[in-house]
Amino acid sequence: MKKQYYSLYIHIPWCLKKCPYCDFYSVIITDNNLYENIKLKYINNLLLDLDNDLLFLKKKIYIKSIFFGGGTPSLISGKLISYLLNEITKKVYIKKTAEITIETNPSSINKQNIIEYKKSGINRISIGVQSFNDISLKLLGRIHSAKDAINAINTVIDNDLINFNIDLIYGIPGQSLKSAKNDLYQTLSFNPKHISWYQLTIEPNTIFGKYKPKNLPKYNILWKIFKEGNKILQQYGYINYEISSYAKEDIFKCKHNLNYWNFGDYIGIGCSAHGKFTMSNKTIIRTVKNSNITKYMNGYYLFSSNKIKDCDKTFEFFLNKFRILEKFSKKEFTSITGINIHSIHSHIKKSEKLGYIKYDKNDFIITKKGYLFLNNLLEIFI
Ligand SMILES: C[S@@+](CC[C@H](N)C(=O)[O-])C[C@H]1O[C@@H](n2cnc3c(N)ncnc32)[C@H](O)[C@@H]1O
Ligand code: SF4
Known part of the structure; x- marks a missing residue:
């Protein structure tokens, strides 16, 4: 493996x-x-x-x-x-x-x-x-x-x-x-x-x-x-x-x-640290550690540990991916999130129509306009 x-x-x-x-x-x-x-x-x-x-x-x-x-x-x-x-x-x-x-x-x-x-x-x-x-x-x-x-x-x-x-x-x-x-x-x-x-x-x-x-x-x-x-x-x-x-x-x-920007996995330790783990069935777990230092020092490390919902997964994926100026493939979206690309087809079409992204059969790339209006672009994926 x-x-x-x-x-x-x-x-x-x-x-x-x-x-x-x-x-x-x-x-x-x-x-x-x-x-x-x-x-x-x-x-x-x-x-x-x-x-x-x-x-x-x-x-x-x-x-x-x-x-x-x-x-x-x-x-x-x-x-x-x-x-x-x-x-x-x-x-x-x-x-x-x-x-x-x-x-x-x-x-x-x-x-x-x-x-x-x-x-x-x-x-x-x-x-x-x-x-x-x-x-x-x-x-x-x-x-x-x-x-x-x-x-x-x-x-x-x-x-x-x-x-x-x-x-x-x-x-x-x-x-x-x-x-x-x-x-x-x-x-x-x-x-x-x-x-x-x-x-x-x-x-x-x-x-x-x-x-x-x-x-x-x-x-x-x-x-x-x-x-x-x-x-x-x-x-x-x-x-x-x-x-x-x-x-x-x-x-x-x-x-x-x-x-982080490639939506990879990480362990976060220490007060207020966040972590992200992808399980074998593509469930993604987000961990948040205690931000109360007294509690932390007394062994209460974990504050929360939650599964990320599919709609949030999509948003978080693009929130990170659109920060880097490289193209990425739709295969990557599916292999990382476990979500079928067809389920976000309308979001992609809308972003493309507004000139925020370029999209062909295989790849996405953010445009200059998308970069300038990143918040508007991300709102489409909420
Ligand atoms: C968490 S700080 C740690 C660095 C170190 N403690 C220091 O400040 O010397 C990391 C960086 O985030 C940036 N930063 C933190 N808050 C910011 C803000 N509100 N706007 C822009 N940059 C910020 C600063 O450039 C800082 O160096
Ligand atoms: S408060 Fe601390 S962590 Fe934040 S910028 Fe200032 S020195 Fe860095």
């Missing part, structure tokens, strides 16, 4: 300060040094959480990518990450070429942890820079300065962690086209293998959601930033393979995220 590869997401639920735009689950810790014992306890809980998922899956699990996300995973020392990865290796088979990423905040990057991360097996690092402009960083509530970000990137480069990503945000309050382009040019001067260039979204359950920031760039400025920025990134040789993702070469496309 063909081996099925999973991705593994590990959520680290701490930050030193909550950024007003961010709705990822995290708990604020004021003194990082006081938390060593709590972190070890959390990591041991992560291992038990993984055991429960493996018990449910009842088979040998092969892992093709691991992603430490947060929160701020760089608040965890290299030694603890090493311990965790070692223990995980005893439970699952990790592919030799697996991509292992850690998300970091520039304020918690230093030579020692970079060296230790590398030793532990981490081979990709994502740096949350967001901007190189100190005023923008203040407006985003970041705890680091542009200088801290530059030092952090240089520490990663000097220690030969060549596969690094820089996270940038545009559409920051008061941001001009010139300032957004400056952020991109500064980023490009480090020649990162990958850039995630996100438009600031105002999430409902955040400080920005409650008190909408003044001076958000208007639609016409945002459009100019996107158009000109996208052109600059492509001129510098970056492949725009997903709405916000740019890779220097195919091999540097983020394998972990591609697995």
Whole structure:
């Protein structure tokens, strides 16, 4: 039987300060040094959480990518990450070429942890820079300065962690086209293998959601930033393979995220983490872990585990697939979801008629118009 590869997401639920735009689950810790014992306890809980998922899956699990996300995973020392990865290796088979990423905040990057991360097996690092402009960083509530970000990137480069990503945000309050382009040019001067260039979204359950920031760039400025920025990134040789993702070469496309966008299966451990398992009869199970850290630390890992209904499966499949700019086959739709393509014939015809997708006998591809009106396109599949 063909081996099925999973991705593994590990959520680290701490930050030193909550950024007003961010709705990822995290708990604020004021003194990082006081938390060593709590972190070890959390990591041991992560291992038990993984055991429960493996018990449910009842088979040998092969892992093709691991992603430490947060929160701020760089608040965890290299030694603890090493311990965790070692223990995980005893439970699952990790592919030799697996991509292992850690998300970091520039304020918690230093030579020692970079060296230790590398030793532990981490081979990709994502740096949350967001901007190189100190005023923008203040407006985003970041705890680091542009200088801290530059030092952090240089520490990663000097220690030969060549596969690094820089996270940038545009559409920051008061941001001009010139300032957004400056952020991109500064980023490009480090020649990162990958850039995630996100438009600031105002999430409902955040400080920005409650008190909408003044001076958000208007639609016409945002459009100019996107158009000109996208052109600059492509001129510098970056492949725009997903709405916000740019890779220097195919091999540097983020394998972990591609697995989500290709609607692949993954195990999610840690507070608030999600997982997706396809069973042999094509039933898809979605797991959600507890986002109450006290309950989680007391062994209540699973918050919910539900079968995805067929109509939701179709929507979720396209929600992910339409993010990547590659064609995909109707066979793939059926083999992944177990749903006959004929049952969505009218949705496809409507999307095609409105110019959102191109569709022939075998393949789908999203058009430029579909990309621009992604929400309208997805509504057709609800
Ligand atoms: C979960 S954060 C983890 C990174 C790390 N904790 C840090 O911020 O330094 C991952 C990335 O999501 C992006 N992000 C989070 N909330 C966002 C929002 N509301 N709009 C746009 N990008 C956002 C940021 O670029 C951030 O670097
Ligand atoms: S953006 Fe990063 S540092 Fe800021 S609150 Fe979210 S996870 Fe924490």
